[in-house]
Amino acid sequence: MSAGTGMVIIGAGECGARAALALREKGHDGTIDLIGDEPHLPYERPPLSKAVLADDAASATFITSAGDLAAAGITYRPGVVASAIERAQKTIRLCDGTGVAYDKLLLATGARPRQLMQDGAVVAGVRYLRNMADCLALRERVRPGTRLLVLGAGFLGLEVAATASARGASVSVIESQPRVLLRGVPEAIARVIENRHVQQGVDIRCGVKITRIETAPGAATVELEDGTRLTGDVIVASIGAVPNVELAQAAGLAVDNGILVDASLTTQDGDILAAGDCCAFPVASQNGRVMRLESWRNALDQSAVAAANMLGQSMAYDAVPWFWSDQYELTLQVAGLADPALAVVRRDLGEGAFLLFHLDAAGRLVAASGIGAGGAVARDIRLAQMLIARSACPDPAALARPDAQLKKMVA
Amino acid sequence: MAQWVAACTVDDIEAEDLIRFDHAGRVFAIYRSPEGDFYATDGICTHEHAFLADGLVMGDIIECPKHNGRFNYKTGAAKGAPVCVNLATYPVRLEGSAVLVDVG
């Protein structure tokens, strides 16, 4: 791309902020405008359910500093909402009416919590956890002895439950599905996590139906189908996220559970890209199935590809999905997308840590999940990710043996 | 001031691998490069708390087990997000088959 062109990024989360930095690192010498509706410097979201929620003294992990942004010549506009994309003029409109012209535009608007509905309306008084403000407000209210009700036993709900109970709260988790982490995590691993919560004294109720939710300031009651009434001081809903697609949609771009992009992360408009939690893209390791991922590594890796392509390259995003969750001393990591219908090979690493490898009918490794304390499973999961990327068909007997080094299979 | 301590023997680490070494309340990582040379760095990531010994060595790179941040373990240079703060490195020398690290 020629000198002096303007790059605009909407959304200053993991993906947007990293893309801004990457544009400069890759040699862009025109302007870079990074527009974000949150008031802070760009920060990492994963600690919001972990270290930052755990400790009153903990501060956020910032992705960059004001000094580094200035040194990179990035115009960062915090606390500013982008309200429209005027494609014909190649300009975006900010909430105060200002226009910012772009040559290439990246939409990195992320996702927001799905809100809890009852009788056709959003339930008042329910908390969510997506941004720093949510985290600090929740932290303030979760004290030793606080009764916390968590709706949803996905990653986020379980991390909140783990952290809150470690803070001394008494926690109940309510899930309509038959088990925790039904989506994306094999049952044997979900069982380990569930047992750890139970051991901690967290009250986990799966396969239950909520019939009524009542909230008042500082109090909530959840009524279950069998008549049980659970009362709490604080209620948090973690029942999924919806992508922030409205800007793209209003500008006439195609949207289907995410802003639709091709493998180069480009929308139907060649000058507009989308990346991170807001986009739906063809997942290379899933034979090009179009999916939306909510994963930190995905946002980070896509930011680099989007930046390269804004500068005129035509890189295809083909990273194998990689995800982790920390609960208590346990870390879960997943490479690829685990499909419960696939054959499973188990590798035990000792001290309770183990991995599950998923192979398709042709013997190709498509996913690996692992659970253990600290970094116990990290190396094998990372190597499995490389094997998946190579469409490798590793010997199942060797996968089962912890002394058979995956590194030798990658080489 | 130099303070050499014996961390391990050469046979304790495979080529292109690393081990953890704890000394006086500090955690180090000792590496053996693919070429067979030995290096030492701090043993804990500069991003969050993670023991690098659980990570993966690839060529000159140590990749953190927690979020896959990368460092060049020969220079300590941060080489890939999310890490941005370099890793401290320590001189290493061999005495027979002993691997000595200057932790001073």
Ligand SMILES: Cc1cc2nc3c(=O)[nH]c(=O)nc-3n(C[C@H](O)[C@H](O)[C@H](O)COP(=O)(O)OP(=O)(O)OC[C@H]3O[C@@H](n4cnc5c(N)ncnc54)[C@H](O)[C@@H]3O)c2cc1C
């Ligand atoms: C509490 C929590 C814990 C998590 N833990 C993990 C984990 O353990 N492992 C993992 O892999 N992933 C985790 N994730 C997911 C991970 O953080 C996300 O996948 C990642 O942040 C996505 O980055 P993004 O930049 O696409 O979106 P976001 O980080 O959501 O950033 C988007 C930004 O754009 C802003 N924005 C939206 N619309 C506009 C507009 N019109 N104008 C201006 N600004 C706008 C938003 O306010 C936001 O600041 C976690 C997420 C949360 C919330």
Ligand code: FES
């Ligand atoms: S702790 Fe090492 S990369 Fe995050």
